[in-house]
Amino acid sequence: MEKSPDNSKSNRRSLIGDRWGAPKDHRVNKEEIVMTASRRDDCAMIRLERKCHSEIDFSQVHFIGGGPYKGIMVNKTASNLEEVEPAEGRLEFLVYLSDMDHDNLSVQDYWTLRFWFLGRADGVTKKRAFTDYFQELMNPEDFPKNYIGFVKRALVLLKKYSLIKRVELLVEKTEEPPSNDSLPPIKSFITVITPDAYTYQFVPEVPVSNKTFLTFQLKAAANAYLALSAVYSDLERKTYEIVIGENNRRSLIREGSLGQLRAEAMTINILSEKEFRYFWVSWADHHIEVGRGTKHGQSRFLHWHVPPNKQFNINCLAVATDRASKGQWEFIEMLEQKVGxxxxxxxxxxxxxxxxxxxxxxxxxxxxxxxxxxxxxxxxxxxxxxxxxxxxxxxxxxxxxxxxxxxxxxxxxxxxxxxPVSQQNNPDVKMVEELPFLSHQQQPTIAIITSLYCEKLAVDAMIEEKATFVKYKTDGDSQVYTLGRIGKHRVVSTKLSKGGLQQKSMISAENTITRLLGVFSRVEHVLLVGVGGAVPHFSDFDKHVRLGDVVVSLPVDRSGSVYVHCQRVEKIAGSYGYSYVTRAWNSATQTLQKAVQFLRRDIERNPHTTKPWDLYIEEGKEALENEESDFHRPSITRDKLLFTQRNGTVVQYDHPKPTGHASQNYTDGQITIRYGVIGSGGLVTRNQEMRMEFAQLNGIKAFDLEFEAVLDSLEGNRNCSFLIIRGMADYGDGTGKKGWQPYAALAAAAYTKCLLTILE
Structure with missing residues (x-):
């Protein structure tokens, strides 16, 4: 490539044609490609930008192109280019030139191409656009012979690549001696901007499945999150979360989004919101390491050797910041070849x-x-x-x-x-025609009833010294009973079979409870444990129930009702109101409710201590690691608080935050225990307006599937002591997307274990 003098008028004229005068008529929305050149220190800068007529300062326009360059404008040389938002991608490479003005002396320049894009295309599409643009621009078969030819080609190609909004070329002289070796690889920089909210952005344009480390630079005030996971879009299961500069004081490695802490280090002022700083992350040989600088393996400040049961292949990358700071990330990649x-x-x-x-x-x-x-x-x-x-x-x-x-x-x-995976080749799991004889001491005094498969797994993970018996029938209903111990109590857990017609399922549920209480005659207390739908509050944190929380059935008035079912809804003439026909149940014996209140007071007296259910959840996740369902907590970004207005418009609200003393002991992602009535009835749960009104009238904190058949059976079998414990899986009745169900079931099961541990 020959280097021509910058004052070559003939070359400029071939590009730009005649002098541009003020237009007499033009279409405001017509699009043009505008070039502006500038020089700063020893650097030459050229900006090529796609603009509408209404955005162009015509007083700065110097020339307009004609013929093949129609639609291209050239501005007067600027002393400084106007500041714009950070580039979304860039390429850096060395160029070897022959300077014709100095006896063809070899010159080495360092070139940088920066790119900005239109619209909201995904990162992979943007990366493909600028790499395709670059490869066509640098095609060796018709590569330009001088700078002017290069700029001409860049302008014409920009008209073709409509996704690209702006291109900047920065040319810097370098003092490094020319090399006879092949050119160094072209570096591609992928830029990701993260908002001041804990919302992960996946970076599929930076492949990690074929790597063991990556290097990047980062600009943020604090709290930068980087997640390495096995499955794209899943950051709860099989994920390592790295936090750089939590409050700009320490850095962490966690298992899953907001998960269990595995490593930490003091790193005061490791981040800066004013300048980029380089970091590297390595996961070679299942050893997670994090360090400062551009050379991976040096200046390490975090490390965790992953135990065998936590190891997996890393296939995707995601980044985030939170309320403490916005972030700008740049990942360095070698330019990839195009795929056909x-x-x-x-x-x-x-x-x-x-x-x-x-x-x-x-x-x-x-x-x-x-x-x-x-x-x-x-x-x-x-x-x-x-x-x-x-x-x-x-x-x-x-x-x-x-x-x-x-x-x-x-x-x-x-x-x-x-x-269940846990039952494979397990001698404590038996398929039987009849249950074995149980002595008086072996008989359970507490029964736990579940409905969903994940609920049964979660409850069984809390039981010690357990054995499972499946009383299987080829025709008719089968039963499953898991016998064991929680605390000092002998317990039995079972699962209701779902499927088929609703009436048939209700009859099956009643029969299951009747058989359970008939077989295990010493059962005193029954707990209904599983998932439900949260009743949110849009402004008051103390009344707000959100996903992952646990609701325990306690009465809110003198009626003593802990479960209210809506049987019928009638519209009140001449108003927007409704009349609800209900049926309610209460627990005649207060033993379980008194235990709930005792546990509640104990936790409230010691707000700074680790909650016992958090420990049981971690143990449960370990026990259920190999199950098909994912029992890790989903990302809090998947907990969206939505409200549908009467005109059908859906509005998203921020979750209310605690104030005063409560805010000192609360962090996003922790479980909050709420107390109140459990409600049910498809007539109200399917209509948001009726659901909220019905909840307010009856003190309802959560809805669930219609369990009135189970409660009727308990009542018919004269069981006087029951409690309902629900983990929140959606804002309906718990039957929504499966994503939150396993974790919500595990949270409810963990609270159940806490309760039974202190139950006299």
Whole structure:
């Protein structure tokens, strides 16, 4: 490439044509490519920018292009270019030139191309756009012979790449001697801006699955989060979270988003909001390390050797900051080669097919989990999952694959049952026709009833010295009983079978409770433990229930009701109000409620101590690590507080924050225990306005599935002591997206263990 003098008028004229005068008529929204040049110290800068006519300062326009350069304007040389927002990507590379004015002396310049984009395209699309632009710009077959030719080509190509809003070229002289070796690799810098909110942004344009470390630079005041995970978009399970500069005083390694602390170090003023600072992260040989500087392996300040049961392959990267600071991240990559369109299309088609079958496979597992401990025929499974006749063979293959993985089992010819991973090859799990004889001392005094599969797993994780018996029937209802101990109490847990018609499910639930109390005649207390739907408050933290919290059934008035079911709703003529016909239940014996109040007072007297349920949750996650369901807490960013107005507009609110003394002991992501009535009834839970009104009228803190059949059965069997404990999984009735259900079930089970541990 030859270096021509900057004052070459002929070259400039070939680019820009005639002098531009003030336009007599133009369309305000017409788009032009505007070039502005500037010089700062020993650096030459050129900005190429896509602008509408209404954005152009015509007093600064010097020339307009014609012919192939139509639609291109050139501004007068500027002393300084106007400041703009940070670039979203850049490329840095060395250029070797021959200076024709100095006997073809070799000159080495350092070039930087910065890029900005229009719209909200994802990072991968943006990265592909600027790398394709660069590769076409630097095509060796028709590479420009001088600077002017290079700028001409860059302007023309910018018209073609409509996603790119702005390109800047910075040319700096370097004193390094020219090298006869091949050019060093071209560095691509990916920029990510994170807001002052704990909201992770995934960075798929920076691949990590084929690496063991990465280097980046960061500008933030405090609290910078970097997550390395196994599964894209999942930051709760199989994730290492690195916090750099928490309050700009210490740095951490945690297991999962806001998860268990695994390593920490004092790092006072490690971050700066005024300048970029380099960091590196390494995960080679399952050893998480974090350090300062550009050379990975040096200046390490954090490390954690991951134990075998916590190890996984890292496949994706995400970053965030929180309320303490915004952040600007730059990740350094080598320029990738383009992938052919055909290969991309074929990969996309394969991915789409895989996702469809993955969804069907998950649906199969869900059907069997709902039916458990009952089995289902393959025909019923396929009907529930809407498997086409032409896909039957593939579906059968999937069933057998799930059996090989130990998730399901063909208990009879064509009859399938869900099998917990913890029960595989476990001698304490038996399928029996009749339960073994239990002595008086072995008989449980407490029964725990669950409905969802994940609820049963969570409860069983809290039980010690346990044995599980599946009383299996090929026709009719089966039963599952897990016997063991929590604290000093002998307990039994069971699961209601779901599926089929609602009336049939209610009859099945009543029969299950009747059999349970008949078989285990010493049961004094019954706990209904599982998930529910939170009743939020949009302004008062003390009344607000959010996802992950636990609600315990306590009465709020003299009626003593702890569970209220809406049987019928009637519209009040001439108003927006409704009249509700209800039925309520209360617990005649107060033993469990008194234990709840005792535990409540003990926790309130010691607000700074670690909550016992947090310890039980961690133990439960360890025990359930290999289960198909993910029992880690989902990211708090997935807890969105939405309100649908009467006109259908959906408004998102911030969760109310605690004030005063309460704010000193509260952090985002912790479990709050709330106390009040549990409600039910599809008539009110499906309508947000009625749901909120019904909750306010009856002191309801949470809704759940309709458990009136279970309570009727308890009442009919003269059980006088029951309690309902619900972990919040959505803002409905707990039947929403599966994402929060396992963690909510585990939170409820952990509180249950706390309660039984102190129960006399």
């Amino acid at each position: 369109d055909f290969a991309r299309a074929a990969k996309k088609a394969r991915l789409k097919s895989s996702l469809i079958w993955l969804a069907k496979k998950q649906k199969m597992i869900q059907c069997l989990e709902d039916a458990y401990p009952n089995s289902m025929s393959a025909q019923d499974i396929f009907a529930n999952c809407k498997v086409k006749q032409s896909d039957m063979i593939t579906a059968v293959v999937w069933l057998n694959d799930l059996q090989k993985r130990g998730l399901i089992k063909e208990v009879d010819k064509g009859m399938w049952m869900r099998i």
